[in-house]
Amino acid sequence: MCEERVTEALKALRRTDAGVETGPEAGIRALLAFRRQQRRRKLQRMAAVWGATGAMAAAVVLTALLWPARETPHKLIAIEAPAAIAAATVPAPVPPPEVKRVVPRREEPEEIVTPFFPLVESSSPFERGLLVRMTVPASAMRTVGLKVGDDHLSDSVQADVLVGQDDLARAIRFVSYRK
């Protein structure tokens, strides 16, 4: 078959199908599908914005909680023995006596803790973790909904932060002492 005949054959097919197109109802279906698609995309965009905002908020909270904080060092409190007791234990002649410092017993202050407040939601369940005692600014209490006076925002408070197996700070509780 020669070239011209192929060209003619293809032209004939093209002519025959020239009017073939989808019906008007297909156009309406397409438009409705487009509308649904746009609505879905809008929701996805909003979810992404909210997700990013949430992540930023979580980051701010964590920064507020963890950045200025440090593990409270074990304070060694050197208490001098009262002069009267010291004088009474020193004998007059040599040899010089061993000076014993007598530390008076102090009553331990009672520790009061708040309930744990969740910090971040993790996809993995809590399996094991570490409770870390920290000093945090009192403003951190506000982030979990506790009331703090404006003039106490920069005060330091003790807090226990529960860190999960994934190194995420899962929860926090605040500590105060009653004498």
Add this chain to the structure above:
Amino acid sequence: MGQMSAAEQQLLRRLLKGDEEAFAALYQIRHGAICRFVLHMTGRMDLAEDVTQETFLALALYGRRYDASRGSVMAFLYGIARNLVLKRMDKERPEDTAKLLDEFAGDEDVLLDLTRRESVDEVRRAVLSLPPLYREAVVLCELGDASYEDAALALGCPVGTVRSRLNRARAMLAKKLAATSLAL
């Protein structure tokens, strides 16, 4: 053509912002060509309608990838339609061609001379029997309105490849149709 292309680019920009009117306008202008492309590639009108809709929805999703310096919006649309058709063809085994042809024999065909119609159907069968690589070149450049440049963009190959595939396809068609006596 240039004006049309600029108008279509403008419509695409509006469509990407979610403008329904722009979507409807672009659909109105180009759905026929896409529908025929799918029909000639698959021989199925139901698939042609589905894929035409999917093509325009995909344009709304991925239209930002369109680069005006590389070709027309139509070529981009052909490219999307082609990908969707190839996916469908991978999934679905081709059915009996005669059965497929009956599916889209429209009212217009009834008016045609029976002999001529049979001849056209022979051509249709011959085109459908071409390997997809060659078929798409024929469908775009011979049965559709695509220029070689547009076809190259849609098929993701150089213009020279389009030309050589077209030549090869025409040779195959000549062989297939040689045995039939066409009354066109």
